[in-house]
Amino acid sequence: MTKIETTHVGSLPRTSELLDANKRRSEGRISETEFAQILTDSVQDVVRRQKDIGIDIVNEGEYGHITSGAVDYGAWWNYSFSRMGGLTMTNEDRWAAQDIVRSEPGKIRLTSFPDRRDRAKFRDAYEDPNSGILGGRASVGNPKITGPLTYTAGEQVGADIDLLTKAMKDNGIAKGFIAALSPGSAARIKNEYYATDADVVEACADVMAEEYKAIAEAGLTVQLDAPDLAESWDQINPEPTIADYQKLLQIRIDAINKAISGIAPEQVRLHICWGSWHGPHTTDIPFEAIIEQCLQVNAGQFSFEGSSPRHAHEWKIWKKYQLPAGRKIVPGVVCHSTNVVEHPELVAERIIRFAEVVGPENVIASTDCGLGGRVHSQIAWAKLEALAQGAEIASERLF
Numbered sequence: 001m002t003k004i005e006t007t008h009v010g011s012l013p014r015t016s017e018l019l020d021a022n023k024r025r026s027e028g029r030i031s032e033t034e035f036a037q038i039l040t041d042s043v044q045d046v047v048r049r050q051k052d053i054g055i056d057i058v059n060e061g062e063y064g065h066i067t068s069g070a071v072d073y074g075a076w077w078n079y080s081f082s083r084m085g086g087l088t089m090t091n092e093d094r095w096a097a098q099d100i101v102r103s104e105p106g107k108i109r110l111t112s113f114p115d116r117r118d119r120a121k122f123r124d125a126y127e128d129p130n131s132g133i134l135g136g137r138a139s140v141g142n143p144k145i146t147g148p149l150t151y152t153a154g155e156q157v158g159a160d161i162d163l164l165t166k167a168m169k170d171n172g173i174a175k176g177f178i179a180a181l182s183p184g185s186a187a188r189i190k191n192e193y194y195a196t197d198a199d200v201v202e203a204c205a206d207v208m209a210e211e212y213k214a215i216a217e218a219g220l221t222v223q224l225d226a227p228d229l230a231e232s233w234d235q236i237n238p239e240p241t242i243a244d245y246q247k248l249l250q251i252r253i254d255a256i257n258k259a260i261s262g263i264a265p266e267q268v269r270l271h272i273c274w275g276s277w278h279g280p281h282t283t284d285i286p287f288e289a290i291i292e293q294c295l296q297v298n299a300g301q302f303s304f305e306g307s308s309p310r311h312a313h314e315w316k317i318w319k320k321y322q323l324p325a326g327r328k329i330v331p332g333v334v335c336h337s338t339n340v341v342e343h344p345e346l347v348a349e350r351i352i353r354f355a356e357v358v359g360p361e362n363v364i365a366s367t368d369c370g371l372g373g374r375v376h377s378q379i380a381w382a383k384l385e386a387l388a389q390g391a392e393i394a395s396e397r398l399f
Helices: 016-026 032-053 075-082 117-121 123-127 154-170 197-217 228-235 242-259 312-319 344-358 377-398
Strands: 084-089 143-151 175-181 221-225 268-272 301-304 328-334 364-367
Touching: 016 032, 032 154, 032 377, 075 084, 075 175, 117 123, 143 197, 154 175, 154 197, 175 197, 197 221, 197 242, 228 242, 312 344, 328 344, 328 377, 344 377, 364 377
Parallel strands: 175 221, 221 268, 268 301, 301 328, 328 364
Antiparallel strands: 084 143
């Protein structure tokens, strides 16, 4: 090994042409043939741009996932609504839901998004459209589970795979990944069919396993988007004990391992984050409280926030918790929740810090979370340039 490889978490900014095509498609004003051509051209461009910047492990920008507009914190999740049977769509936007769910010791449940503890603590800021926390996003209807869950998206995930693999071949790129929703994240919708939370999570694991298998069989890395492992802590009101939360977490860890059974660990990347909205995040759970359980996942790579203002200090936990043999960490060294573009020297410092703890051969430099829908396109691509430049600096010093 002679360099620190680079990647990112998945979502990249959509072009104005693709955003317009998505809008026209939702309104029935574009043919599937025209949309497919715009999507194909857009994926070719986004893969080429990643290569030109110096990103080693690329993806299709999640361009095949439905998005509601240039600002969309939930496209990574919402795409699944059209890929599962057993759902009934509603007009309720999860950021506006009025449900109040209270947990009890030994019996914890997720409450609605407006009832989250961070939102309650900073209510005025969250509800001010000019605060920058949720400003600019479109309202998105969410489904509820009304029947047995099934996977209905064989053609859709196949299209994602074909778009990426062709673009990789055309651009001479060897390594690629596709992001897919984790079982626990898929389960965070209203349930009117299954008896228990564990039943919902297990059903989601059975469904999403089909998507994971298809991606892996194409020779790509499956990135499991699993913010539910960390972010759900803030969605429990009142705050539970760590022990109670870890019981909830174990159901989700076991479901992931069931869903990826048969896939080689080196083809699995687990993404852990605390949510992509630009909020205070003062009620985030410490990484140390969940890291041992996260490391139980049979993944070859562990992606996590390593540069956000609430979690950048947690790089030190890798001194305490040993990375399993044959595994790599994929820390975020540029942040998705600020418009400030990191200096390449700072990026290099962050990379070197992780490399000195776990070994440079076990580090892949990345972003904290997806950049598409979170920061402006110009800023997102500048951050990726800083990532690549910082990795180059770190590689010179480490190797």
